[in-house]
Amino acid sequence: MKKIISAAQTRATDSFTITKEGISSIDLMERASKRFVECFLELYPAVSSVCVFAGTGNNGGDGLAIARLLQRNGVDAQAYLVKYADSLSADCKSNFDRLDNCVVLKEGDHTGVNCELIIDAIFGSGLNRPVEGWLADLFDDINRSDVPVVSVDVPSGLFADSSGHGAVIRADDTITFQRPKRSFFVPETGRFTGKWHCVDIGLNEAFIEGQESDFYLIEASDVGLPKREKFSHKGNFGKVQLLAGSYGKMGAAILCAKAIMRSGAGLLTVHIPREGYTAMQVSVPEAMVTVDEGGEFISNPVVQSDASAICIGPGLGVNESTVHGLLQFLRSVEKPLVLDADALNILAQNPLLLKELPSKTVLTPHVGEFHRLFGECKDGFERLERAQQAAKKYDLVIVLKGAHTAVVDSERVVFNNTGNAGMATGGSGDVLAGIITALLGQGMAASEAALSGVYLHGLAGDYAAKKVGEVSLMASDLLESLPYSIDNVRKKKII
Ligand SMILES: NC(=O)C1=CN([C@@H]2O[C@H](COP(=O)(O)OP(=O)(O)OC[C@H]3O[C@@H](n4cnc5c(N)ncnc54)[C@H](OP(=O)(O)O)[C@@H]3O)[C@@H](O)[C@H]2O)[C@@H](O)CC1
Ligand SMILES: Nc1ncnc2c1ncn2[C@@H]1O[C@H](COP(=O)(O)OP(=O)(O)O)[C@@H](O)[C@H]1O
C-alpha cells in the first residue's frame, strides 16, 4: 500500500532527498525528465514531432529538459516558454540555457500549434491560485487542438489536493512523479488527467511513508486470498448467505451468486422470492436455494444461523413488505455483513439503524446511494470526508464505488486503480458485492476483504476489456475474467 501525500509533503520530500541523499535539485530534475521521457516513448513510440509548453517554475524546467531529451531521441521537439513570471526558477533557467530555439510566449502572443502531440509543463504542484487571463486563453487553445496532450506531473491548472480550479489543461495522459496526487482520484478533478502513469524518480520512500496522511493507494501485494490447503474441504471456506432478487431483478441475484462461488466460497445458500427459484437453480446449480414466502419480493429475510458472512441487497427492490422484512433483519443480524444496492436505499430511509449494524459491516454504495445515505456532497473531496466521518461514527467499512473506488474505514481511505469505464454497466456492482462477501465468508477481516475484492473486481474488468473491449463489456464478462484475476494475483503475475 502506498501513501498518497500532499503537494506540500512532496516539496518536503524533495528537499529531504536533496539534502540527505546528496543529489542536487538540477540532477533530480534531470532524473525526473528522463523517467518522463522513458514512459512517454513507451506510450507514443512512433511520435515524430511535439510541442512542449513550459512554464517558468520547476514544472517548466522539467518541460525544457524533456524537450532536449526528446530531441536527442530524434523527436522534433519545439519548446515554448510560457512566460507568466518575469524570472525563471534557477533550475528552469539552467534548462532554458541548455536549449536552442526556445520560443518565448508572452501575453498577446499567438501560437499556432503545428505538431503531432503537445506536452504540457506549464504548472505543476506549485500552482497556488486558479489560472485565468491570457493563460486561460492559451489553455483553451491547447484544449481545443485536436492532438493528444500529455501533462508533466499534473495537468496544468489542477490543484494536487483540492477541487477549486480555474482553467485546466485536459490531458490524454499524465505522467506523474513518484505518487499520483489526491485530486486524480476524485471525479471533478480526476477527469482532467486522462490516463495517469506514475514514474519513480527516486524520492526518499521512507520519508514519504513517514508523512502523516490518511490516503493510500492499493497495490497487488496488498491483496489477500484465503489459502487452499491440500486437505481442506468445503467447510473450510465459509458458508455464505445471499438474500437478493425480486421480480424483474433476478439477474442481480444470479450475478452476485456466481461471483460468490467464483471467489472461493465453500457453500452458498441463496434466499430469493419464490418465482425466482427455477432461474436461480438453472443458472447457479452450485448454490442451495431457500425460497421466501413472497412470490415476487422477499418479505421474510431470515438470518442463516451458521452463515460466516451475509450479503443482502442486489436486486432486492423496495416493496413495502421487503422494507419491513429488511428492517427486522437488520435489527437481529450479528454476522459479518455486506449491504448493497436496495438494502442501502432502504437503510437510507431508516438512518437510525446505522448505529445498530454489526461492527465493520461493509456498505457498497455508488455515489447516488452514498448521497441518499449520508447527504449530498458538493464534490468528491467532501464525499470522502463524509465517508471517513461515517466510517468512524458507525464503525463501518464504506466501499465508495466509482472510477477509483475508495475503501474507507475508521483509519484510512484506500484508493483503487484497477478497472475501467467498461465496468460502468448494470450488474458490475452485484459482482463486486459477491466477491467481497465470499472473501469475508472465508474469514478475512472486513477492510481486507473489501480492499481485495475491489482490486480483484477491477482487475477482472481490465482483463475483460482486453478481451471484449470497454464498449461491449458486460457484467457476465467480469465473472469469466475473475478466475484469471484471482489466479494472477495469487501467482503475483499482474499484466
Ligand atoms: N517535488 C519534486 O519532487 C520534484 C518536482 N519537480 C517538478 O517541479 C514541479 C513543481 O515546481 P514549482 O514548485 O516550481 O511549481 P510550478 O507549478 O512549476 O510553478 C510555480 C510558479 O507558478 C506560479 N503560479 C502559481 N499559480 C499561478 C497562477 N494561477 N497563475 C500564474 N502563476 C502562478 C508561482 O508564482 P508566484 O506564486 O510566485 O506568483 C510559481 O512561480 C513539480 O510539479 C514537478 O514537475 C521535478 O523537477 C523534480 C522533483
Ligand atoms: N469508469 C469506471 N472505471 C472503473 N470502474 C468503474 C467505472 N464505472 C463503474 N465502475 C465500477 O463498476 C461497478 C458499478 O457498480 P454499480 O454502480 O453499483 O452498478 P450496478 O448496480 O448496476 O451493478 C463499481 O464497482 C464501480 O467501481
Ligand SMILES: [K+]
Ligand atoms: K503540467
